[in-house]
Amino acid sequence: VASDVVHDKAVIISTGDELMTGQLQDSNARWLSERLVELGILTVEHIAVGDDSTDLFEAIHRAARRAPLVVMSGGLGPTDGDLTREELCRATGDTLVLDPGLRAELEARFAKRGRALTARQERQAYRPSKATALPNELGTAPGLAARLGVDSPWKWSQVFCLPGPPSELRPMFEREVVPRLSPPPGRVVLTRLLHVIGLAEADCVDRLGELTRRDRTPLVGITASGGILTIRIRYEGGGAGGDSAGEDARHKALRRVDETERTIRGILGDHVLPTDAQGRSGVECLSASILADLGERSRTLAVVESCTGGMLGEMITAIPGSSAAFRGGYITYSNDLKVNLGVDAGAIARLGAVSPEVASQMALRGLERSGAHFCLALTGIAGPDGGTAAKPVGTVHIGLASREIGAGASAAGARHFVFSGDREDVRRRACVSAMAMLHFALRGCPAGEPRLLWEAPS
């Protein structure tokens, strides 16, 4: 499917009743948008519709009128609710044919598992006669590529239909779609994310001031999520010149984005996390940052988790190579396991497991037991039950022990938070706050500084 059309913008269509009933979160539209931007193609709209012939047909037509590139996901499987094949065929005025090659592949795939190809599964071997089938190495449903004539400046829109499961869609996009794309020559779209901790959104907006103006180049936007702010920098330029103009445009774009990043860092200081691999979430960026800071100082970390049950360890070990600085830890969910670790049973009985004293002891015992240089410990009430007037749901004490703080061999302190939100929110915010405490400690801030979001008045 060699294309004479320039793919300067794209529309993404996701299909499935489960999206309309909210039974499934669509993650494909986000992923496809991110990849397309990296390739110089801007997405202008996401559309999601249910498994309905008319809706699907109209969505395809509307998308093709809106952009020369349309990427669809879902509706290619063997069930009666899979209608993408039929509606793409109808939209392009084509007829469905059985593709003998596809049929043979399907048959072989089922034979490998000792099973015969059923009539239901065989549907996946049909395609519109003028469409190209895109092989699926990880599932049974092949993808489709077709062209659709439209009354628009670009005359033909290129439509790609990919399977819904992300594990099949992603490799098919890379292998089959990317080589068939024609981004505008010389077009440069550069995006960069900066993650900010320990600041409320309104404070950040005010500090950045004119930087967030809509007519600024590069554009600067802010989003808040779970205690981390994300600043988005986006530069768009070029698109008319040839390859060398494109190279110049790319340098210019990079310089402009770098300048904007420096300005923001100048204003926000250590609240901005270092930029590493793009595409990481705020939490991943925070984990990677403390791992890098620990690594530079040849220091190691352990965790002791009660209310978070392993979530902090999970976040830290989500980063490849975390074993260089992360030793492991203890999930002391029950009081027995806290005592097993060496926490004083009397303190638990007297002050409760959710107390600054127990948080400090957890951190200190975890430090000693693991041999790490730093230890973070969390104990709290994640809810929805278990709250009291004195210790409401959301109360979390976070201990930080260190072999470097204090006069003696090791010392620990604890900070008191009251997080809002549901169980998941409380746990997630607690882990982010624990990492933020370590982040500022590693960067030489005095204990307790800066005051963090949700921190209770002391």
Add this chain to the structure above:
Amino acid sequence: VASDVVHDKAVIISTGDELMTGQLQDSNARWLSERLVELGILTVEHIAVGDDSTDLFEAIHRAARRAPLVVMSGGLGPTDGDLTREELCRATGDTLVLDPGLRAELEARFAKRGRALTARQERQAYRPSKATALPNELGTAPGLAARLGVDSPWKWSQVFCLPGPPSELRPMFEREVVPRLSPPPGRVVLTRLLHVIGLAEADCVDRLGELTRRDRTPLVGITASGGILTIRIRYEGGGAGGDSAGEDARHKALRRVDETERTIRGILGDHVLPTDAQGRSGVECLSASILADLGERSRTLAVVESCTGGMLGEMITAIPGSSAAFRGGYITYSNDLKVNLGVDAGAIARLGAVSPEVASQMALRGLERSGAHFCLALTGIAGPDGGTAAKPVGTVHIGLASREIGAGASAAGARHFVFSGDREDVRRRACVSAMAMLHFALRGCPAGEPRLLWEAPS
């Protein structure tokens, strides 16, 4: 905003450049769709557009022509990229006015934090003159409710604009939007999810056969994600009668959905997880199921995690009340901590930390140390680096120790998996497989039965 229009269907619009560049995952459309279905209102389309005046204006018009109810999220904040207020105003042919009440609230909110209201922040106190402001108790941006005249059978569409952050959108929807909705009287939409473990999607589709026919009532659909299949049952009926007809319709719907669930359970047996609170994900349902099975038998669980770094503990403790059966565990990420727990250092040196022997020992030592009745242990190579020809990335050994299996006091066995996907996929699938092993063991299946997805040939 009392409404004389019946809200039989809805369109959801999400706005933000960060959605178009893939820098943010939209979770609002899914959540809103789920809540609307529960209220008897079907969503027919999701639209997402960037912070562009024309796109936003057209999306509002198109949505209103398509459905009498439009729910929007995002674009209400103080930055120049926040255009929803202006475009709603333009679409409804209204003019923006400063709302003195909103201004006073904003001023008070800032004063509480010792700050003055800036001109930028003040924008959030403007609204279209005929629109109603919806108070925001958790953020600075109020929501908006307005009516838009359209050339359609319903003449007026009701448009609600809500802030983008889910923590602000959700309570505002419940408190301000729900009371203003008019679902069709007597309309019943019932949905139910069943989660299935240990079966490939194609096997499940074939076993269910005619149940997945598109003209069946209730409808049955299947989606696969991360090793768990989700079967969606959806019943739609009523919508014309009054309240008593509605009550009958509800009973009928419930009976039909129950019948379909029983049929599916009859076919798939223990592969189907028990249905508990709806709205839980497949993983949450699996965690809740093993916790319930343990609770019924008065048994407790511990975990020992290497490559998953705490993820299994996090998944189990995501369930409120998990402390009744979950004691805690050990994150033995480094070999030192494995040896600390009591794993034989010689075995690690001889066989490698990623081996059946080490997985079994981890499970057994975790069992003894924690005092639990069951212990799951995971050791593997999550990638992207660290793979070899003999132990490729994705290799995970999962140990299960129990005080009940075997002749002696306690015994352990390990099973060998090779998971596909990236680091996150491998870790997630490993945790799901560990819980699946325990699920079938608790239900009396012989050790090693049934063979699970991604299990290596033995």
